Amino acid sequence: MQPVTPRGSAADDHEHGVVGQPCPLRSRAWWDGQLVAESTAAIRLEETGQPPTLLFPCSDVRFDLFGDEGREATCPVKGLAHLWSSGANGRDVLWSFTHPTHDLAWLAGLAAFDHDRVQVELVDAADGDAPRDVTVKRFPTWGDAAHLVDLLDVRPAGEGRYTGLSRDDWRRPVVEGSQMLGQAIVAASRGAPGRRAVSAHLVFMRPADACRPLQLDLDELGAGRTFTTLGVQVDQDGRRCATGTVLLDATAPDVIRHAEPPPDVPGPYDCEPYDMAVTGRDVRIVDGAYTNDPDAPVGPPTLDAWVRFRALPDDPALHAGLLAQFTGHLSIAAALRPHAGIGQQEAHRTLSTAINAIDLSFHAEVRADRWMLYHHRSTFAGDGMTHAECRVHDEAGHHLASFTVEAMVRRFPRGTSAIDERTAL
16 A cells, blocks of 8 residues: 555645555444444544544455445545445445446455444554553544644754644644644753753744644843743744744752642543543543533532553654643633533634633653643633633642633624635634
8 A cells, every 4th residue: 555645636735645554453433233344453544624534454344234235436636436335315424446447446346434434443442551541532533642742842944943733623723822832842941951841931922834844043131050931933934923932941859848739630531531632642531521512510610630641752842742732632621611601612613712811830850641630720811812711730639731712702893704614713
């Protein structure tokens, strides 16, 4: 199989490509309550601007459950396929590639399901995992924790300059602010080797396109025997997207020590897994309190989440970057929780929401491949803004980090029409 096959060009100047990569996880498909496919040799196919597709070897698909009826159709990119439709509504639910185009010959012998009508899932587990560590992710997923690591692992691009790679997100191709924060921390750690990031502050001025790379520039504002202060600018296509500072320290032995205790909440295995569409990352929400539903029961302005990543490189900067990357995920939801009739389901549709700034302090070395408890507490909401004061502890209760989040929650202006929830704030 050829892993990358560029083909044509997209109308918005992004290069159009078709990418196929082996899926390392067990894959399953359910139709009308029946298991219709199961495989350990599935292929994840990604096409520019389109949802990813999971391809099953035809030998692992129960075609007999769909009957013998079908029809042929031609895709201008992938070639000739045979399609099966559901009897209830006549819509296509399954297709196999019978005569793919020459460049995509590896599609022969593979079949795919319509993910909106057939439940396709990935069993997120590694060899030797205990049953309590196994979760199931509904496909299509954004990607794997390895993709997050790749985004955060910025590449040198000259003196004091780094490039952050992009990853197309068909649902909402907007770079998360906390991703930029994580990339800034990794870049600063690369720029000041031997020192640990202890504080990072980033303000986000405009959204960045998730389909295009970011440029991070470091400016040494001060460097002494123990501390280094770096200014960070994040640009894309010549436009400033974020700006801030990172403070790094050589660290020193304790003179005094105290820390906030962790919240009194159940442990990770006493909390239900929550599917955030990333394999290799386990997220468990305390009391199932996180929901997008505006009609969900109200509660206090707090959210607690256990988070852990699997199979990470032994690189302290990347572990710190991964902790930072999750800081933008739940603070707005915590602010919405006490208010009836409003939920994150409305974000970018009727509500304009975005993270404006994150201020993060590290109190210890981070191991993101061990359970981290994020405690989000929204302390204010009003005037179209929210403020949250948050902490991160490990499973033993050690205080790893503290952060604050400034965010906006506003109605779109009167008369606003044709809102594109994929790109609107």
